[in-house]
Amino acid sequence: MTNDLHVTFRVGTASYAVPAAQVLHLESFENATLVPGAPAYVAGLVQVRGRVVPVVDLRVRFGLPPVERTIDNRVLVVQVGTRVAGLLVDSAREVLRIDETSFEKPPEMIERQSAGFVTAVATVTKRLFLLVDVPRLIGEELAHG
């Protein structure tokens, strides 16, 4: 029954959702240790509850221009298999119940333009949420060579 719980967040002008089951916790974001040589969308390393975790800057990942960081910035700590990574987002507040059936395949043009990061679209009380592919966001393809 908890399967339809989603953590929602904003990056740029859009709202996104990830299944709550993939999110370990939310953290505020102050600063990350830069890792020279890592992909540009890697904001760096942060230490979360004794664990060193790489953070993916979703603004960069989504091809948006950089903006001044604010106190609303959040890191969604997500787990994919044995990997734990952070997603740096503009803001994240709500945990919403979004029924599975309300997700629809995104329009083809959106799907293409988003490079596969968006897998579905849902409308909840007239608000639009884009469901993102977390393994893809954290570069699951890197893990398999």
Added chain:
Amino acid sequence: MSERVDLQEFVGAFVAEAEELAAAANLSLLEIEVANTEGTTRPRIVRDLFRALHTIKGLAGMMGVEPIVEIAHALETLIRSADRAGGLLSPKAVEIALQGIGEISERVQAVAERRQVAGIPVQLIATIASIDAEPAATRLIKKIPSGWEGRLTVGELQQLDHAHDTAIPVWAVTFMPSASNVTRGITIASVRRDLAAIGELVRVFPRALAGPGDATGVAFDMLLISKASRDVIAATAATELVDIVAVVAHSAAAVAEIAASGAPDAPGAPDRDDHVTAIGRAVVRVDLSRLDELQEQLSLLIVSRFRLEHEIAAIAKLGHDVRRLREIAQLQGRQLRDLRRAILRARMVRVADVLEPLNLLVRGLARSTRRPVQLVLEAGDTELDKAVADRLLPALIHLVRNAVDHAIEAPEERAAAGKPTTGTVRVSCVAVAANHIELVVRDDGQGIDRDAIARRAKRPIASDAELLEVLTRPGFSTREVATTTSGRGLGMDIVQRVAVAELGGELALQTTLGAGTAFTLRVPITIAVMDVFSFQCGAQCFVVPASLVEEIFEVSAETVSVGPSPPRPGAGASTNSAVSLFEHRGQAIPLLSLGALLEIDSGARARKALVIRRNGQPMAFSVDRMIGRQEVVVRSIDDPLVTVPGITGTTDLGDGRPTLMLDLNELASVYRDRVAS
């Protein structure tokens, strides 16, 4: 469901135990092989082997790994008949038994990795059975010392028989433990050990003694084959005892006379001497992951101690008196160090045990290359962290394999060169400094032909250090022909990676054409806690292993020369200006700007330079500011997002943020490649 979960819990213990037993079985077989070549037998070793196989069978049965049960059972049958034949195991049987153990190990590995376990090797089991059916060369035993009938196995009786044939006396010795003995450190364990050192201890048999009143004691009857004099044996088994009588095996009756004085065996007394072997050091087997857990907890403690120091410094800055706090913090620091040492000791394994598998390796290689090679292991009592040992072994296997496959010449060639036809590979290990060991893999083969390598590498090679650099290039091979043993490449890049990048150690090479080659690996005995230099570069802090840094000095504008770096098409601007020359003690040293290398240059003028030695040559890296030297806990970086050449791990300097640990050697390589492309 629940049953499967329960079994999963035992997998670790099963794998550890089975691996250990298989390794012990292999060793026993090798020893039997040596005995075979000497024309002697080792009944005790055969019995050890039997026990190992029997235990493996039991464990595998418990885990439900049927193929292992079947193989172990077949081998057990084979070994049992060898035991009956007085420890006689034909070379062919040894061969097939080694194969069988190999099959067992492979399946244990599959269990460990949760892979599908290969089925029952029917062919192998049939072969084992056919050997077992061959008539064993059993001799008839006629002289059974009375009192020992039924207490000795056929194998043990054959030992007595053999002693008789070679006119070595058999002694009946009875040892009675007493309080006064214990205070002198004499126990049955020590007596057994000492007697075994002066002769062949056939059997130890515990026997209950009725004492005055209700008191009961225990005595140990022993049969010893030894050329030592009566006095020596008496002294060895503690002089108080008078139950020692020399017996020449001819007169079996004499054995009977003096041996067991008719005292009945204690009810339920253990068969054989199993309970005697239990006396000795208490050993607990612990899964390595539990020690890791302990160490992880310690790491957290060390990190919080850094935090504490930070806070104390902050309070001191406000003008408060922090002397008492500092004292306590210092005391705690010492306690943490002691704790760390204690945990480290628990993780230590004997290097001799780590090197053991090399025996099997060389044996197999000698066979496949058809070159007589002997392996000499000299590890003494040195110890190292299990985690280091696990990383080190693949590197050592590479080196030993290369030595046999590429260095040791064919026997005719060796004879022509005036060398013994049997090649020698020597692996020795000594402790150097407090926290390092040095492992040397030395062969007496043909040496490495520097000129030939230079031709292949298309560059001149002036020293062993340069030679090593060429050899450790990924994919470099001295052999055009791929052989089954070493494959296509020499794998030296792997050895280098293990020694330098994974363990923060050093690799060195020394070779003499025609005389042999020695590779020296100098590695820390543990890798969890590292001594590092911390420094600032750009806006960030970094650390490097202190062991790699030869020197730190001031950089002043007068001593640095930035050479010409005309713009080149396609090359980034920063790569061109990243390197300059630096005069130090009359030597020109390349000085790399770390900020430029990492592309985090703050524009601030670098003030310090760290000097490292790369392939024997000094090389300096400029940094903005040194912070200090400290012991830190290093975590490896394993997420693919941040797996970047030159960055080997992270640590926490007390600010709660990850600090990157750099591999300056690798950064230099990255830079060189960037410039070269």
